[in-house]
Structure formats: C-alpha cells, structure tokens
Amino acid sequence: MIHFTRSIQGRKCEVTSDHVGASYEGSTGLFVIADGTSRPHSTLLAEAFVRHVIAHYEKGRAHSEGATLETAAQYLETMLNDTHAELFTDPCQGSASYLVALIENEVLTLAYEGDCCAGLVRAGGQIEWLNSPHCMANWRRNRTHSDIASDRGRHRLTRSLRVGRKPEPDTMSQQNEPDARIILATDGFWAELSDVHQATLLAFPESESPGAEDDLTWIDLRLHS
Known part of the structure; x- marks a missing residue:
C-alpha cells in the first residue's frame, strides 16, 4: 500500500482545522480524516479525535483482524463510541466532520458523520465518490457532489461529532477492487476544486x-494486489 497525504491552508483560514492520521502495515490499516467546524475549540477536537482513534486502533488492532463485510462496520461503530467517551471526559467542546476508513482482508469499510468523503480514483483522475455528505444542501441524501458544491447550504452540517451525543455514523463496506486507488478528503477538496483541479x-x-x-x-491510498 502506498500512502500520501497533504493539507493546504485556505485563504480565509487563520489556522488549518483539518487533521489526518494513519496506522497501517502491508495491505491492512486504518485511516482517519477530520475537519473542525467554525465553533470554538473545534480544531482541537478534530486533532484530539484523530489521535484517539489511531491510538484505540493500535491498542486493539487484533480486534479488527478477520473483519468481514458483515463485521467491520460494527467494529468501527464500537471504536467510535469508545473514542467519544474518552474525548468528552475532558471538557472538549466544538464539533467536527470525520471519516474513518478501515482496510482489512480486501474489504474497505467507511464510517462517517459530516462532509468528509471517500472516493475511488478512476482513469484520468476522475473521482467516483462513495459516500453522501451530511449537510442541509443534501438533506434528502440524493444529490451529486457537484450539485452540493454549488449550494451554500453545504456549509450547514446535519450531523457531526459533538459533545452530548454519541456517534451515529453512516457506514458502508465493499470489496476492494484490484489495485484500487482510494481518496479520503475534506469538503475543501471535493467542493471548492473543479474536477480538473482535483x-x-x-x-x-x-x-x-x-x-x-x-x-x-x-489522503491518497494505492492498494496493490
């Protein structure tokens, strides 16, 4: 597996609110991307969330072994609930979008809340997005990413990580394609950049x-069969 990540600070951002993490070996691993909202302390929350998720995975890596299409989502949901409990024992405030990707036994499993997205990179760099963002512009969950990108309602999240509510992520699992190339991205990437720029x-x-x-x-991931 080849792993690359980059973060570019936006022109209107005093500090970057995006954070990423990865823990992998060979063709197996866990990848996390989080984007703090404009609420106070959200950047700190996004950073702490990524750190806790990676630490939780590395501490209990054996529990993910043998994950299948049927069991991987449950594993991620349990891990996220445990992480939430750890995060908010401290007075950690704010809110954040997140996406967690588990690659195990040639299965890709996603768990997410908010507007971080995952996709498959096709020929010519075109991206086939796999998950649908949680935002007011997509409240019916039936719009394409290009449609959502041009709607100002995309900035209002309908679901996110925050204090006082346990994670309720949408999850999905699918078999990895041979030599798949997978991208995980914050909304700045998929919504502000044209297909050509992407x-x-x-x-x-x-x-x-x-x-x-x-x-x-x-995060750009290249799997090798």
Whole structure:
C-alpha cells in the first residue's frame, strides 16, 4: 500500500482545522480524516479525535483482524463510541466532520458523520465518490457532489461529532477492487476544486496551491494486489 497525504491552508483560514492520521502495515490499516467546524475549540477536537482513534486502533488492532463485510462496520461503530467517551471526559467542546476508513482482508469499510468523503480514483483522475455528505444542501441524501458544491447550504452540517451525543455514523463496506486507488478528503477538496483541479493535485500532489478559501486536505491510498 502506498500512502500520501497533504493539507493546504485556505485563504480565509487563520489556522488549518483539518487533521489526518494513519496506522497501517502491508495491505491492512486504518485511516482517519477530520475537519473542525467554525465553533470554538473545534480544531482541537478534530486533532484530539484523530489521535484517539489511531491510538484505540493500535491498542486493539487484533480486534479488527478477520473483519468481514458483515463485521467491520460494527467494529468501527464500537471504536467510535469508545473514542467519544474518552474525548468528552475532558471538557472538549466544538464539533467536527470525520471519516474513518478501515482496510482489512480486501474489504474497505467507511464510517462517517459530516462532509468528509471517500472516493475511488478512476482513469484520468476522475473521482467516483462513495459516500453522501451530511449537510442541509443534501438533506434528502440524493444529490451529486457537484450539485452540493454549488449550494451554500453545504456549509450547514446535519450531523457531526459533538459533545452530548454519541456517534451515529453512516457506514458502508465493499470489496476492494484490484489495485484500487482510494481518496479520503475534506469538503475543501471535493467542493471548492473543479474536477480538473482535483485530478491535477492527484497527478502532481506537490503542485502549487489552487488558492481555495477553505482548507484542502486529502489522503491518497494505492492498494496493490
């Protein structure tokens, strides 16, 4: 597995609110991406969430072994509930979008709340997005990412990580395609960049920043059969 990540601070952001984490060995691993909202302390929450999830996975890595299409989602849900309890024993406030991706036994499993998204990179750098964002622009859960991107309602989340509510992630599992290329991204990447800019950054990840207003963060994973 080849793993690459980059975060570009947005023009209107004093500090980046995006955070990522990864723990993997060979073709197995856990990857996390989180985006703090504009609420106070949300950046700290996103950072702490990523750190706790990775630590929880590494501490109990054996529990993920043998995960299948049927059991991997339950594993992630349990881990997220445990992480939430740990986070909010401290006075940790704010809210954040997150997406957790588990790759185990040639199965990709996602758990997410908010507007971080995962996709499969196709020929020419085109992205087939796999999950549907939780935001007012997509409250019926039936719009494409390009449609959502042009709607100002996308900035209002309908679900996120926050104090006082246990995680209720949407989950999905699917068999990995041979030599799949997977991207995990915050909304700055999928909503503020055109398809051409997305493909350019995937092909030339160290290229010049496109000057987006929001932070752009992505994890690029290449699996090898």
